[in-house]
Amino acid sequence: MVPRRLPETATVAHAFERDMLDPVLLRAALLDLATTLAERLRARGQIAGGLTLAVRLAGGGGVEKTRRLPTPSAHTDDLRTVLWQIWDAMAYQRARIRLPEDLDRLRILERLAEIILRDIRIKIAEAEKRVAAMRPVRERHEVQWVLSYLREGGRSVADRIHASGCGMASSHTKPLTQDQALQLLSSRRVPACEICRPDTDLGVLD
Structure with a gap:
């Protein structure tokens, strides 16, 4: 019996029907890629040590960036965070937000908004702790x-x-x-x- 060797890489892709500059839809596509990739890795019993994001541009060219994960993982949130970091580093933050009409894409945007809101609330909680730590502590003196x-x-x-x-x-x-x-x-x-x-x-x- 010869054990089957698992592939060392996994590739997922998302193609738009038209040129896309909408930052919300682009982040939604990245979330979809992270979800699909995480499911594939978990099905194989593998974890990712790094991610490469390749973007095909409208003019026919392309750009590609790679980033290591802080800790190898197959969790969707971990992959999504690194993908968004790579995307932010590419600096393609343009165009006004336009909402699609179809239900499937609206559901994706809803999920994206929930994740962004959760991250914002985590940052708010961390900031509140830092502010509270800097406040002078007022001792309560009980009558003795x-x-x-x-x-x-x-x-x-x-x-x-x-x-x-x-x-x-x-x-x-x-x-x-x-x-x-x-x-x-x-x-x-x-x-x-x-x-x-x-x-x-x-x-x-x-």
């Missing part, structure tokens, strides 16, 4: 310490410093920053709560 008050003779009198959420704090409290709590505790003007012990947490020793 409070100063409770008692009512004496119609006025408020500082009573104790508590950790936030302490059940011994009165109903009248004022939030404190760490520096404010440290200053009050160090000055001995306001005592620390004997239950939640904010002085221990803040490192204020007797």
